[in-house]
Amino acid sequence: MTGSIALVGSGEYLPEMAELERQLIEDGVKRGKSPWFVQIPTAAGREGPERLAYWEELGRTQAQELGIEQKYLPIFGRDEAHSAEYLRLIEGGALIYLSGGDPHHLATSLVGTPVGDAIKSSWISGSSLAGCSAGAMAMSESVPHFRFSRSEPTVGMSLTPKLRVIPHFDKFFRWIPESAAQRLLQVPDHSILIGIDELTALVKRSGEEEWSVHGKAKVHLLKGLPQQQLTHGDRIALG
Numbered sequence: 001m002t003g004s005i006a007l008v009g010s011g012e013y014l015p016e017m018a019e020l021e022r023q024l025i026e027d028g029v030k031r032g033k034s035p036w037f038v039q040i041p042t043a044a045g046r047e048g049p050e051r052l053a054y055w056e057e058l059g060r061t062q063a064q065e066l067g068i069e070q071k072y073l074p075i076f077g078r079d080e081a082h083s084a085e086y087l088r089l090i091e092g093g094a095l096i097y098l099s100g101g102d103p104h105h106l107a108t109s110l111v112g113t114p115v116g117d118a119i120k121s122s123w124i125s126g127s128s129l130a131g132c133s134a135g136a137m138a139m140s141e142s143v144p145h146f147r148f149s150r151s152e153p154t155v156g157m158s159l160t161p162k163l164r165v166i167p168h169f170d171k172f173f174r175w176i177p178e179s180a181a182q183r184l185l186q187v188p189d190h191s192i193l194i195g196i197d198e199l200t201a202l203v204k205r206s207g208e209e210e211w212s213v214h215g216k217a218k219v220h221l222l223k224g225l226p227q228q229q230l231t232h233g234d235r236i237a238l239g
Helices: 015-030 049-066 084-092 103-110 114-124 134-138 169-175 178-184
Strands: 005-008 034-040 069-072 093-098 128-132 163-166 192-196 200-204 211-215 219-223 228-230
Touching (some): 005 015, 005 192, 015 034, 015 093, 015 200, 034 084, 049 069, 103 114, 103 134, 128 134, 169 192
Parallel strands (some): 005 128
Antiparallel strands (some): 200 211
């Protein structure tokens, strides 16, 4: 049985998401994992030292508030994703968190590497897994290039292969042109397209069949199921 999983629109390590992160950590501990969270900042790996230091400190502060240990893994690209020293921490962690940035860099850095394989095997054996923004996008079977319309999609991590996420949904279409927006809305027939607002998550707890909404805003079912909007506490089966 897999561990819990959360697809987060935005807000990793912020106070508004602390309760969700606490629940995910508790779920992992109940399944025999160690009480730490593994912070994987790969999606931000090309953003520069200052930005990476910001993410590390944000995660450290949240860990202190939750009373647990942070394991920050400096996996900024594919080379580091082959490092065996990170595997024990990933496999033992109660929560593995893929934070935001560039979903294509995240996917190309981790797919087919020891770290990528360890993330999947740890989740299957009970660790909770969360992906925020780019992290949520990269969990699908592919990630579309909405900025480069002629590029082929990037192969994703296939952790939630049929679910395709548009994060920051309440603001996303203010940031990109109409042509790019239309490309994001085109998905394979077997896929379910989901928009997740900021500071909001779609969560499937270990042992449960349905997904639930956690957070201050909405989850939008756009394609693959009847269109609807869900709010905090609402539940839905996604197959």
